[in-house]
Amino acid sequence: MHDCFKQIQSYLIKKAPIFVALLLVVCAAFEIAEPAGQKQISAPKEKYVYVTKVIDGDTFWVRDGADEVKVRFIGIDAPETRNAGRKKKGHFGEEAKAYVTKLTLHKRVRLELDVQEKDRYQxxxxxxxxxxxxxxxxxxxxxxxxxxxxxxxxxKYVDLFADLQQQARQAERGLWAEIF
Known part of the structure; x- marks a missing residue:
């Protein structure tokens, strides 16, 4: 039994590269053979846009060609600048909006998309x-x-944001200065 196993193992090791190569060719053929008109075109993962209006510290409107698009920054939450629905005006919200306005309004920015391109509010x-x-x-x-x-x-950047938040909190920067 032991010799039989060694022979099978030796055969597989010798033939594995051929088998893997054939498998790759077959997989590639299926991708190439996709019917015309069926291939989905994915949106570009990066694009440059012009900021037309700042809503608050994590949301603004941009012009993308002829379209106006509302953009929500991924991975962060800035305090609200006004009461809206269940969200209440947050401490340091006006400062966050003013800062984002100073950095972005009527300027070009580059947007990088991640896995989910739109939220439930579109x-x-x-x-x-x-x-x-x-x-x-x-x-x-x-x-x-x-x-x-x-x-x-x-x-994508969860670890970076966690590290930066910890540093900002320890240094008592921005909204963290107001808490202590």
Whole structure:
């Protein structure tokens, strides 16, 4: 029995590369053979847009070609600037909105999308980068203008946001200075 097992093992080791190569060819053929018109075109994962209006510290409107699109920053939550529904006006909300306005209004920004492109309110979900390359979502957490609020499946930068929030809290920056 032991010799039989060794022979089978030796055969598989010798033939495995051929089997794997054939499997890859078959898989590739199925992908290529997709019927015309059936292949889905995915949206670009990055795009440049022009900021037209700032709602608060984590939401703004942008012009994308001829369209106006509402964008919600992924992974963060800034205090509210007004009472709306169940959400109440938050402490440091006006400061967060003013800061985002200063950095983005009437400027181009780059949006990076993640797994889920829109939320239940049909807002585009994005990581936002300023023209100088500053990662705005992370910058707002680091400076205490927002807190981490990550919702799966968009969790690409969850560890970064957690580290930055801890540092901002320890340094008592922004909204954290008001708590202590």
């Amino acid at each position: 807002r585009l979900l994005a990581y936002v980068y300023l023209e100088d390359g500053t990662f705005l979502n992370a910058h707002l957490v680091a400076q205490g203008y927002a807190v981490m609020a990550t919702y799966p499946p968009n969790i």
